[in-house]
Amino acid sequence: MWLLPPEYVVLDIETTAGEPIEAEVWARRCWNPSRTWKAVTIGERYLEVVAKKEEQLALLDSAPIISVALKTPAECTVVHRLDVTGIQLPGVSFEACPDERTVLEKVAQFLACCDDLTVLVGHNILGFDLPKLRRRMLACGVRLPRCLVSRDQPVFDTMREWRLFTVDDRAFVGLDEVLECCGLNNHKELLSGAQVPELFAAGRHAEIAAYAAADVLVEWNVFLIMTGQEPSRAAPVPSESPSEQPVVAVEQNGDSQPHVTISPATVVGAKEESGDELQRILKELGV
Numbered sequence: 001m002w003l004l005p006p007e008y009v010v011l012d013i014e015t016t017a018g019e020p021i022e023a024e025v026w027a028r029r030c031w032n033p034s035r036t037w038k039a040v041t042i043g044e045r046y047l048e049v050v051a052k053k054e055e056q057l058a059l060l061d062s063a064p065i066i067s068v069a070l071k072t073p074a075e076c077t078v079v080h081r082l083d084v085t086g087i088q089l090p091g092v093s094f095e096a097c098p099d100e101r102t103v104l105e106k107v108a109q110f111l112a113c114c115d116d117l118t119v120l121v122g123h124n125i126l127g128f129d130l131p132k133l134r135r136r137m138l139a140c141g142v143r144l145p146r147c148l149v150s151r152d153q154p155v156f157d158t159m160r161e162w163r164l165f166t167v168d169d170r171a172f173v174g175l176d177e178v179l180e181c182c183g184l185n186n187h188k189e190l191l192s193g194a195q196v197p198e199l200f201a202a203g204r205h206a207e208i209a210a211y212a213a214a215d216v217l218v219e220w221n222v223f224l225i226m227t228g229q230e231p232s233r234a235a236p237v238p239s240e241s242p243s244e245q246p247v248v249a250v251e252q253n254g255d256s257q258p259h260v261t262i263s264p265a266t267v268v269g270a271k272e273e274s275g276d277e278l279q280r281i282l283k284e285l286g287v
Contacts, residue, residue: 005115006072008156010223011122012216013129014208015063017197061135064100066200067208068107068133069216076220078212079106082205092213101140108137111145117154118147121223123175124159158222165226179218182225183233187214 031049033042067080076092081103087094097103114120122129130148137144147153162173165181176188191199191211199208224230 001109002072002113005113005118006074008072008119008121009114010071010216010220011120011125011129012069012212012219013065013132014067014193014196014212015132016066016200017063065103065132065136067212068103069212070110071216071220076213076216078209079103080209080212082209083203084205084209087206087209089210089213094209100136101142104137104140104142108142108145111147114145114147116150116152119154119156120147121156121219122158123178123219124157126155126157126160156223158219158226161226175219178222182222184218184221187218
């Protein structure tokens with residue numbers, strides 16, 4: 001646990017798909033057909049809605065949490081229930097748990113160290129990570145820490161704050177777009193959160209662990225840049241060759257804190273499958 005209340009905590013969670021029946025449960029609870037539709041139309045639209053939700057099971061309230069990554073000014077920790085052993089990443093600690101409840105209990109213990117001034121940071125943290133944590137803690141019978149209960153807890157949602165950096169009027173801005181604008185490497189070109197349930201089912205848990213660490217570290221980098229805490233740096237140089245693809249690399253600075261940077265890698269011939277690219281990332285990360 002943290003010895004002192006951190007100045008900020010960057011949070012990022014990963015979820016896996018629940019049971020397909022949950023899609024129909026959601027539709028019955030939340031979907032409202034138009035009163036002008038005929039019975040046949042309602043039936044057809046209902047099946048379409050259920051089918052679409054079945055493709056997004058990991059985003060439902062009932063979807064289980066498999067990892068929670070937390071980054072403070074002093075350390076980075078990934079609390080998970082993944083089947084990985086001996087995973088190592090400079091500047092990142094991995095704490096394994098047997099089940100979701102234990103993951104949430106461990107996260108609650110960490111967050112209990114926050115005070116009223118600790119800023120909760122993340123990309124779309126107000127729309128996904130925080131409500132998801134609260135809901136799963138309720139479902140698993142875990143007591144919520146004060147920082148998840150207090151309405152006065154400061155929050156810096158990089159997606160919502162991005163409206164101050166663009167003239168576009170959009171409610172949703174993907175993290176990959178923000179990374180590109182900030183000149184940071186985009187690991188989501190190789191793996192996105194939507195692929196995590198498939199990887200989890202396939203037992204490719206080491207890749208999920210590396211992805212979770214990369215996610216919270218780049219969100220931390222974005223937070224520092226958006227709040228003027230990161231020093232000026234050279235503008236990213238466009239690649240002269242379309243065969244060069246960015247891969248995730250983590251390097252240590254003088255404070256022993258990991259920074260995610262761009263490390264171009266040349267891909268010869270056809271584009272590699274995402275699994276092969278992730279294996280290259282894992283090698284780069286030292287996993």
